[in-house]
Amino acid sequence: MSEQSKSTLPAVSRRGFLVAASAAIGGVTFRPALSRAGVQRSDDASRQPYGNSTIPAGIRSRTVANVNGLTVHMLEAGYETAGRPAVLLLHGFPELAYSWRKVILPLAAAGYHVIAPDQRGYGRTTGWDGSYDADPDPFRMLNMVRDAIGLVYALGYRSVAMVAGHDAGAPVASWAALIRPDIFRSVTILSSPFEGPPLLPFDTANGAAPPRPAPTDDELDAELAKLNPPRKYYQNYQRTRGANDNMLHAPQGLHAFFRAYYHYKSADWKGNKPHPLKARTAEEMAQIPTYYVMKRDKGMAETVAPMMPSSAEIAACKWLTEAEVDVYASEYARTQFTGALQGYRVRRGSDPKSLAEMRTFSNRSIDVPSMFIAGRSDWGVYQTPGAVDKMRTSACTRMVGFHLLDGAGHWVQQEQPDQVSALLIGFLRDEVPRSARP
Numbered sequence: 001m002s003e004q005s006k007s008t009l010p011a012v013s014r015r016g017f018l019v020a021a022s023a024a025i026g027g028v029t030f031r032p033a034l035s036r037a038g039v040q041r042s043d044d045a046s047r048q049p050y051g052n053s054t055i056p057a058g059i060r061s062r063t064v065a066n067v068n069g070l071t072v073h074m075l076e077a078g079y080e081t082a083g084r085p086a087v088l089l090l091h092g093f094p095e096l097a098y099s100w101r102k103v104i105l106p107l108a109a110a111g112y113h114v115i116a117p118d119q120r121g122y123g124r125t126t127g128w129d130g131s132y133d134a135d136p137d138p139f140r141m142l143n144m145v146r147d148a149i150g151l152v153y154a155l156g157y158r159s160v161a162m163v164a165g166h167d168a169g170a171p172v173a174s175w176a177a178l179i180r181p182d183i184f185r186s187v188t189i190l191s192s193p194f195e196g197p198p199l200l201p202f203d204t205a206n207g208a209a210p211p212r213p214a215p216t217d218d219e220l221d222a223e224l225a226k227l228n229p230p231r232k233y234y235q236n237y238q239r240t241r242g243a244n245d246n247m248l249h250a251p252q253g254l255h256a257f258f259r260a261y262y263h264y265k266s267a268d269w270k271g272n273k274p275h276p277l278k279a280r281t282a283e284e285m286a287q288i289p290t291y292y293v294m295k296r297d298k299g300m301a302e303t304v305a306p307m308m309p310s311s312a313e314i315a316a317c318k319w320l321t322e323a324e325v326d327v328y329a330s331e332y333a334r335t336q337f338t339g340a341l342q343g344y345r346v347r348r349g350s351d352p353k354s355l356a357e358m359r360t361f362s363n364r365s366i367d368v369p370s371m372f373i374a375g376r377s378d379w380g381v382y383q384t385p386g387a388v389d390k391m392r393t394s395a396c397t398r399m400v401g402f403h404l405l406d407g408a409g410h411w412v413q414q415e416q417p418d419q420v421s422a423l424l425i426g427f428l429r430d431e432v433p434r435s436a437r438p
Helices: 015-027 096-108 143-155 169-179 218-224 234-238 242-248 255-262 300-307 312-316 324-336 338-345 352-361 387-395 417-431
Strands: 038-041 062-066 072-075 086-090 113-119 162-166 187-190 231-233 293-295 372-376 399-405
Touching: 038 293, 062 143, 072 096, 072 143, 086 096, 086 143, 086 312, 096 324, 096 417, 113 218, 143 169, 143 387, 162 417, 169 187, 169 352, 169 387, 187 417, 218 231, 218 234, 231 234, 234 293, 234 338, 242 255, 242 300, 242 324, 242 338, 255 300, 255 324, 293 300, 300 312, 324 338, 387 399, 399 417
Parallel strands: 086 113, 086 162, 162 187, 187 372, 372 399
Antiparallel strands: 038 062, 062 072, 072 113, 231 293
16 A cells, blocks of 8 residues: 555545435536536537546546636546535646546545546646747746646636645645645645755855755766667656657557556556665666656657557556547657647756746745655656655645555556555545635
8 A cells, every 4th residue: 555554545436435425416518507617518519528538426527717828628526516626636747637636526425525627638638838949937836826827817717725736746736735735635646756845055154065066967967878788867858849649659559658658657567566765966867767767769759659558558547548548649649749849949958947937936846735656666756866855845835744655656646546546535524624625
């Protein structure tokens, strides 16, 4: 189960969750509801309904206009009962709001209005420029936090009980909780540890040494190139002009690309045996599988192709069916990957402007209740050496849970949704301020 005692998990089952959820929210799908935000139906005749009919009954798809320049597409449940506290769920890459489909109903059944948007650059959210030559500034972290605040406000909330972020959504959730703790009353970080803001030099006028900067992504990539065989850091690859076309036009086809990519980073691929690394050096990082530290002469499509599961493994994969893979393939075929990749171009590991911008918050910490969840087979936990220790000792001052779940790799809320749901509900019940609870 988790590194913490199994007794900390509420006794729940997926069947019990779904039965309770249906009773709590009436099992209604796509029923229009009045709102203080501008709302449009997203299941228009020009395209397939979002989720291709695989979204559980009781979860609604809709769009909300005028959100920091976006029209945001979101999935929600628990919306029919006025006055419920809200929970905001932020997905990662290459994912969608759809990635939360298995935990939305349990949270709604626990008494929350659950909101899972397609983030800027993804899915059916519109208002962003998806061309590679577009200005990537709108994808900087402060603006992504503004997106989250704008959606919360558009829906008529002054605060949410919890923001949870997975993978690329984890830093957005973490920064949101650090910058606006009055809005984001607690945070759950999934898969990608938050190591805190970059530091400004302190007391140097009196002789103190400035903080030693970590190697940049470019410096790391240059060292990886010297290995035999030469390697490269995946985030540097994701910033390149060719990354979109390589994945979009994968020789094996987009459906097969997603199937292999998700399999390779999951607990189903038995080669995932992550452990802490000593330092961010090429020799240490070379221990990480090739989905993060790639062969230098291969794109991501070629990297994951040999990891395609067998037909028997696909048939046995209950956490991600072929119909569910189709959802990702069809949405990315329509939008391409470029918008989703823009964030990699402005992350602080490679971008001086982002680094300077986030130093504004030097020495600040997340002081609301926090929790970390990841799969025990997830290399995302350790791909930044030292990040876990920083998160647990300084970046988050009220971290009440650190959970590594058996039977899960990187896609923890999809691979082990019952355990994740139970942890989220227990965290909300026990740690979130009473005023933000149902």
